[in-house]
Amino acid sequence: MAFFKAIKITLVFTLISLKSLGQSQEIKTLNLNNSTLYEAILKIEKATNYTFYFENDWVNNVSVNENFSNTTIKDVLESILAETPLNYFIIDSKVILTKNSVVRDYLPENYFKVEEAVAKAPNEEEVAVLQKQYTSTNLNSNKNKVFYIGKENKNSSKKYFELSGVITDVKTLKPIENLSVFISGTSINSTTNNNGFYKIKVPKGYSVLETSSLSYGKTKKQIVVYGNGVLNFKLIEDTNALDEVVINSSKNENVKSVEVGVTSIDVKGIKNIPLVLGERDVLKVATTMPGIKTAGEGALGYSVRGGKVDQNLMLFDGAAIYNPSHFFGVFSAVNPFATGSVDIYKGSIPAEYGGKLSSVINISTKEINKKEFSGEGNIGPVTGNLMLEVPVVKEKAALLVGVRATYSDWVLKAAKNKNLQNSTASFYDALIKYEHKIDDKNTIQATGYFSNDRFSITSDSVFDYGNKLGSLKWNHVFNDKNSASLQLATSEYKFNIIYEGNFNRNFDFGYKINETQVKLKARYLHNKKHKFTYGLSSKLYAINPGEIRPIGPESIITKETVSKEKGLESALFLSDIFKVNDALSLDFGIRLSTFTALGKSSQNIYAANVPKSEESVIEVKQYNNNEFIKTYGGPEVRLSARYFLSPTSSIKASFNNTIQYSHLLSTNTTASPIDSWKLSDLNIEPQRAQQVSLGIFKNSENDVYEVSLEGYYKKMKNLLDFKVGANLLLNKTIETELLQGDGKAYGLEFLLKKKEGRLNGWLAYSYSRTLVKLDSEFLTNRVNNGAYFAANQDRPHDVNLVSNYKLTKRFSFSMNFNYQSGRPITYPVGKYIHNNTEHVLYSDRNKFRVPDYYRLDLGVNIEGNHKNQKLAHSFWNISVYNVLGRNNPYSVFFVNEDGQIKGYKSSIFSVPVPTITYNFKF
Numbered sequence: 001m002a003f004f005k006a007i008k009i010t011l012v013f014t015l016i017s018l019k020s021l022g023q024s025q026e027i028k029t030l031n032l033n034n035s036t037l038y039e040a041i042l043k044i045e046k047a048t049n050y051t052f053y054f055e056n057d058w059v060n061n062v063s064v065n066e067n068f069s070n071t072t073i074k075d076v077l078e079s080i081l082a083e084t085p086l087n088y089f090i091i092d093s094k095v096i097l098t099k100n101s102v103v104r105d106y107l108p109e110n111y112f113k114v115e116e117a118v119a120k121a122p123n124e125e126e127v128a129v130l131q132k133q134y135t136s137t138n139l140n141s142n143k144n145k146v147f148y149i150g151k152e153n154k155n156s157s158k159k160y161f162e163l164s165g166v167i168t169d170v171k172t173l174k175p176i177e178n179l180s181v182f183i184s185g186t187s188i189n190s191t192t193n194n195n196g197f198y199k200i201k202v203p204k205g206y207s208v209l210e211t212s213s214l215s216y217g218k219t220k221k222q223i224v225v226y227g228n229g230v231l232n233f234k235l236i237e238d239t240n241a242l243d244e245v246v247i248n249s250s251k252n253e254n255v256k257s258v259e260v261g262v263t264s265i266d267v268k269g270i271k272n273i274p275l276v277l278g279e280r281d282v283l284k285v286a287t288t289m290p291g292i293k294t295a296g297e298g299a300l301g302y303s304v305r306g307g308k309v310d311q312n313l314m315l316f317d318g319a320a321i322y323n324p325s326h327f328f329g330v331f332s333a334v335n336p337f338a339t340g341s342v343d344i345y346k347g348s349i350p351a352e353y354g355g356k357l358s359s360v361i362n363i364s365t366k367e368i369n370k371k372e373f374s375g376e377g378n379i380g381p382v383t384g385n386l387m388l389e390v391p392v393v394k395e396k397a398a399l400l401v402g403v404r405a406t407y408s409d410w411v412l413k414a415a416k417n418k419n420l421q422n423s424t425a426s427f428y429d430a431l432i433k434y435e436h437k438i439d440d441k442n443t444i445q446a447t448g449y450f451s452n453d454r455f456s457i458t459s460d461s462v463f464d465y466g467n468k469l470g471s472l473k474w475n476h477v478f479n480d481k482n483s484a485s486l487q488l489a490t491s492e493y494k495f496n497i498i499y500e501g502n503f504n505r506n507f508d509f510g511y512k513i514n515e516t517q518v519k520l521k522a523r524y525l526h527n528k529k530h531k532f533t534y535g536l537s538s539k540l541y542a543i544n545p546g547e548i549r550p551i552g553p554e555s556i557i558t559k560e561t562v563s564k565e566k567g568l569e570s571a572l573f574l575s576d577i578f579k580v581n582d583a584l585s586l587d588f589g590i591r592l593s594t595f596t597a598l599g600k601s602s603q604n605i606y607a608a609n610v611p612k613s614e615e616s617v618i619e620v621k622q623y624n625n626n627e628f629i630k631t632y633g634g635p636e637v638r639l640s641a642r643y644f645l646s647p648t649s650s651i652k653a654s655f656n657n658t659i660q661y662s663h664l665l666s667t668n669t670t671a672s673p674i675d676s677w678k679l680s681d682l683n684i685e686p687q688r689a690q691q692v693s694l695g696i697f698k699n700s701e702n703d704v705y706e707v708s709l710e711g712y713y714k715k716m717k718n719l720l721d722f723k724v725g726a727n728l729l730l731n732k733t734i735e736t737e738l739l740q741g742d743g744k745a746y747g748l749e750f751l752l753k754k755k756e757g758r759l760n761g762w763l764a765y766s767y768s769r770t771l772v773k774l775d776s777e778f779l780t781n782r783v784n785n786g787a788y789f790a791a792n793q794d795r796p797h798d799v800n801l802v803s804n805y806k807l808t809k810r811f812s813f814s815m816n817f818n819y820q821s822g823r824p825i826t827y828p829v830g831k832y833i834h835n836n837t838e839h840v841l842y843s844d845r846n847k848f849r850v851p852d853y854y855r856l857d858l859g860v861n862i863e864g865n866h867k868n869q870k871l872a873h874s875f876w877n878i879s880v881y882n883v884l885g886r887n888n889p890y891s892v893f894f895v896n897e898d899g900q901i902k903g904y905k906s907s908i909f910s911v912p913v914p915t916i917t918y919n920f921k922f
Contacts, residue, residue: 150227261347290749306745307358310664351589594633599623761803
């Protein structure tokens, strides 16, 4: 210790002696106009006896335009170096220039507190570990480069500075949004916004700036910060990161975000999950998360937090998609290779969305590679898929084209269900997207999509259904605080039934619904505390409820048409993310929506105090084209709050109310491709709901583990249901078959997720109930005596376990296990004789349940070699769907055979289904 003290005393005397050197020499006159800094230094050397020491590239591109008289060398240097990152130090007649840092001629405060300094400093072994971690994980080309930010000022006492910048993709040049940015070894963190912009406070001196995401892996940059500054950089997509099953990769994003009940699917992280027939399916993966279910295997649509399948607003690049399913619901109609992200809002629905009661499923296509030609695809047992990205104008414009088709009839032949064995089915879908970056402030995007399914359950009937949609979007940035987008979108869903059988009853029946929407959305970053989103939208519905036409001159079918329906839904919306303090943030939104049913139309007026029926019609009122029939609307409040319990845990709460003006007409227990839609009008009111949510979210310190528990309660009114035996097709008095009542849904959702490591995946559990009450003063309109009963989508228990074990870099094993309570059903419980005719007596509606559902899928994933220079990267997926051969019932039905009522159940896949799929990417 005495030795170190002696050295320090020597340093003190050395610095004191140095301080006496370099006394400033007075400069009489000095003209530095129109000079580079290099030329200015030469003039100073010529006018004085000082000699300068510096790097040439520091001074060549700096201009100087100043004159001096009767001043000192220090004053001259302070002035000409003020706007540069350069500092100076004078020793005798030598001037040493330094970049960013300061050479000090005094010892720092408390320098002689040896014990404290040594106690806090890392030892050599720790330094070596840190350096090794840095050099092994940095994915950028400048691995060991140190970035200097700002200019050190020895008179400054500031300990923290502000660092900002924009992070982009090195290939596409697109900004990378929702990228986690943080300082190693601290709790300081930030996230990039939609424009790739980040801002973060950084301690003075040396730090390591890290970024983290699934798509770009983890990167580190060494920085030395002396002042506020800007650091922009580009990242390379990390293809090896696709090996892990991860849903949401932003660091602590589930804890930091203000929204409750939001599920984000990172499409690139799902390739190893074993699914039926090896088809990668983002929406099927979504159903393994809490609160999102299907009505059953092979069923169309999704139930979110107890809602019906028609209560979800599903958007594809901003355009509504009505039937997102292929092949009886086995596959989704969304091309997985062209999909960039899927965000599902089941609790905190943003104010910009409306028109549906339960959720918003927002699907976005991927950002196109504008730098080079690339593609991705697969070949499976029933489908082939190919997606191409084609630059049109390098780094500015590009085209994405995706096509998928099936050759699936052999699967139907192998199914246990006899109806399916005698069936045929085919589907295809196609997508085209164009992106053009006009300049730094203007971009346009255009998307077109088409899907079609054609199947025949019996030899005399052919069913055909499909979606068409298109969207055109213009994004404009006004300045750093204001941006806006204008979008025009149109969607169409239609189906046809062609029957050609015996008894001269051949016919062609068709149905179509179309909607066209224009939406203007703007963002305003007022300050650090307030971020506003506002705008307006208007949507025009047009429905052709159905038309039946005879086929052939011998058909006895009479042509019949139901009048078309039109409606206009419009809204104004405003939301504000308000950061109250470091712990508490609020997201408040208001949506003022209105819906008007429009003519041309005929509306039935019914007598009061009697049930609606054809006999109770007292007037048929005629409305001219575009005449207002009935207007509904009201305010929709969206409020959520987040409070940090610690840097890695938070508690959140939300409230929102929603209004739905369109309704799905279906008497089936599960949705069908030939279900039709009906708009609110004079006799059908919109559905309304209110939901409250509360959740607690916790991540591990290293962000590897994530756990959450959410609860919700939802009240609904004017829910649409039907009388027993209702006739929905070509019914001109459809309101006489409908019932509207109240509903309630409540539940708990638990999620435990391991996001990294050899073994990763998640465990999801939901307990949920959905109850409906159809009460009326009229007995014929009352169900179960007006008491609450289980809705068709009520399945209390839902368990999903998804895991992936990475044996080596190329080999991994995956598993998917699902258990659900059986859905409700109405059983026959007896029979009776009336007028010498035997009738079946049924139980109360939905009093019983079909058997519980459970299924286990296993898969093996084999990666190709990881060489960079090869034609294509590939992997094989070998999986077995329903390994246990569970005969899960798709439906339960009853028939009268020889005077006895017998029950039967049918299933889609009652045996293990093996699959081998080849995937490639180039």
